[in-house]
Amino acid sequence: MxxxxxxxxxxxxxxxxxxxxxxxxxxxxxxxxxxxxxxxxxxxAAEPRAIGSLVRRGPLLVFPAGRKRKISFSEAEAALEDVRNRMP
Missing domain, CATH: 1.10.1220 (Arc Repressor Mutant)
Incomplete structure (x- = not known):
């Protein structure tokens, strides 16, 4: 059986x-x-489409996985400070 x-x-x-x-x-x-x-x-959901060298992940634009260039802490802090200075 x-x-x-x-x-x-x-x-x-x-x-x-x-x-x-x-x-x-x-x-x-x-x-x-x-x-x-x-x-x-x-x-x-559709695969994220490339926008220049960035990829859209929801409301954010990020570098695609596997990208060789790393962003240093100081570069990230400088970018954040730049954004903070532009906000009212």
Whole structure:
């Protein structure tokens, strides 16, 4: 007699677990159907696009990972001080 292989997903987030239960109760769907439906609708954020030598990470522009040039502490402090002096 062969065993049936059953895939499992362990949800450790209390919020996610409670939310799935709540939606399952209201819709009559199983937890698996809710998670599958949510994952089908999930569209990951687009890859950050390059802006000159910088990359947008949310509201910030940063150097891409792996860039050779390092910014020294004094350069960072000077840039911050420059910004502080421009603010009203």
């Amino acid at each position: 062969s065993r049936r292989i059953v895939a499992q997903l362990n949800i450790r987030s209390a919020f996610a677990r409670e939310r799935v239960r709540e939606v399952a109760r209201r819709t009559g769907m199983t937890a698996t159907e809710i998670i599958e439906d949510a994952l089908r609708g999930y569209v990951p």
